[in-house]
Amino acid sequence: GSDDDFFGAHQAGITTPVQDHMHFAAFDMMARTDRADLISLLQDWSYAASRMTRGLEVSATGAVGGSPEAPPDDTGEALGLGANGLTITFGFGPTLFDSDGVDRYGIGAQRPASLTKLPAFLGDDLDPESSGGDLCIQACADDPQVAVHAIRNLSRIAFGRAKIRWSQMGFGRTSRTTSAQQTPRNLFGYKDGTANILADDREALAEHVWVAASDSPAWMAGGSYLVARKIAMLIETWDRVRLSEQDAIVGRDKGAGAPLSGGDEFTEPDLQAVDAAGAPVIPARSHVRLAHPDMNGGVRLLRRGYNFVDGNNDLGRLDAGLFFLSYQRSPEQFVTIQRALSTDAMNEYVRHVGSGLWAVPPGAAPGSYVGAGLFG
Numbered sequence: 001g002s003d004d005d006f007f008g009a010h011q012a013g014i015t016t017p018v019q020d021h022m023h024f025a026a027f028d029m030m031a032r033t034d035r036a037d038l039i040s041l042l043q044d045w046s047y048a049a050s051r052m053t054r055g056l057e058v059s060a061t062g063a064v065g066g067s068p069e070a071p072p073d074d075t076g077e078a079l080g081l082g083a084n085g086l087t088i089t090f091g092f093g094p095t096l097f098d099s100d101g102v103d104r105y106g107i108g109a110q111r112p113a114s115l116t117k118l119p120a121f122l123g124d125d126l127d128p129e130s131s132g133g134d135l136c137i138q139a140c141a142d143d144p145q146v147a148v149h150a151i152r153n154l155s156r157i158a159f160g161r162a163k164i165r166w167s168q169m170g171f172g173r174t175s176r177t178t179s180a181q182q183t184p185r186n187l188f189g190y191k192d193g194t195a196n197i198l199a200d201d202r203e204a205l206a207e208h209v210w211v212a213a214s215d216s217p218a219w220m221a222g223g224s225y226l227v228a229r230k231i232a233m234l235i236e237t238w239d240r241v242r243l244s245e246q247d248a249i250v251g252r253d254k255g256a257g258a259p260l261s262g263g264d265e266f267t268e269p270d271l272q273a274v275d276a277a278g279a280p281v282i283p284a285r286s287h288v289r290l291a292h293p294d295m296n297g298g299v300r301l302l303r304r305g306y307n308f309v310d311g312n313n314d315l316g317r318l319d320a321g322l323f324f325l326s327y328q329r330s331p332e333q334f335v336t337i338q339r340a341l342s343t344d345a346m347n348e349y350v351r352h353v354g355s356g357l358w359a360v361p362p363g364a365a366p367g368s369y370v371g372a373g374l375f376g
């Protein structure tokens with residue numbers, strides 16, 4: 001099948017055209033669970049996910065087809081809504097392979113060398129309650145209720161084996177993964193995803209996103225690594241910055257999204273261009289210059305983030321930001337760019353408050369389950 005099907009070479013939800021809504025959840029395994037529990041959990045999750053992504057209830061008896069004397073298998077709030085583009089993507093965190101020095105699931109030797117906690121970055125303000133997790137599930141759909149239903153039912157299926165550690169709802173994709181999609185905007189008001197890796201760029205996907213068969217470990221071939229960063233945006237402060245300064249911080253113009261060196265949205269930024277006074281037209285500390293592959297040894301990411309607004313804090317400010325999600329062939333790609341962004345002029349207006357890294361295994365073969373290669 002295509003990359004949008006639940007079964008296939010790659011998990012869906014990576015190159016799939018970015019849907020409008022997301023519910024992301026990180027899980028921890030429960031105490032005293034063993035290898036058999038983990039395998040059965042992944043099998044049960046895969047079965048339910050393969051049904052929900054086709055618009056079906058989690059089981060054949062579903063929401064109303066079972067015994068009236070028992071709680072229904074499916075919670076029912078997605079009845080009649082259809083699949084709505086739902087994708088469900090599973091990942092394994094570093095702590096699944098090594099929980100405080102204990103290899104509870106007999107998979108320690110299979111841990112990818114690069115799957116460790118991300119290093120600390122300048123300006124990190126991470127809350128452990130929105131960071132990490134033994135497992136993660138990214139559910140994306142064009143209807144928020146469909147995404148919430150997926151996470152709700154998968155956590156219910158996990159009962160006794162894993163429980164939610166933290167979760168995040170997102171709306172308004174901040175990226176595009178196909179050229180047919182219009183570039184959306186983030187909460188700073190800028191087009192986001194212009195220079196993203198697109199689903200039809202097979203060469204870039206092979207080089208920057210999919211783990212290759214020649215990479216180690218073998219069970220990750222066709223998979224990818226997922227970085228999540230919950231980035232709070234200091235909206236009220238940003239909204240007092242004058243437009244020309246906002247443009248200088250981003251390195252692109254707010255209306256069209258064109259690089260400050262000229263052209264339209266899809267013109268390549270000219271990082272060499274200087275003004276009459278000899279100053280770079282795309283400023284030295286602008287986000288686009290610092291994140292650009294030419295400044296980072298050619299490194300690229302596939303970004304798939306979402307806006308979030310979680311009400312307001314007690315000062316009356318919006319609790320809002322960007323739930324940054326990026327997929328890459330190696331976590332080192334994210335580390336390289338995030339380090340380059342240490343001098344980003346945008347840093348004055350953002351705070352990284354949550355973080356996680358997960359190994360996203362390849363897609364399941366029909367009839368099998370996500371992560372089966374780990375137990376082979």
Ligand code: HEM
Binds near residue numbers: 193194
């Ligand atoms: C580009 C916004 C965080 C990596 C951009 C663009 C905007 C933007 C407006 C230009 C349009 C585009 O090509 O997508 C933001 C905001 C952030 C944020 C508001 C935080 C709230 C990050 C982080 C990373 C990152 C944490 C990675 C560590 C990139 C990359 C590009 C980019 C790689 C493309 C650069 C290029 O090739 O031209 N971002 N970004 N961004 N951003 Fe961010």
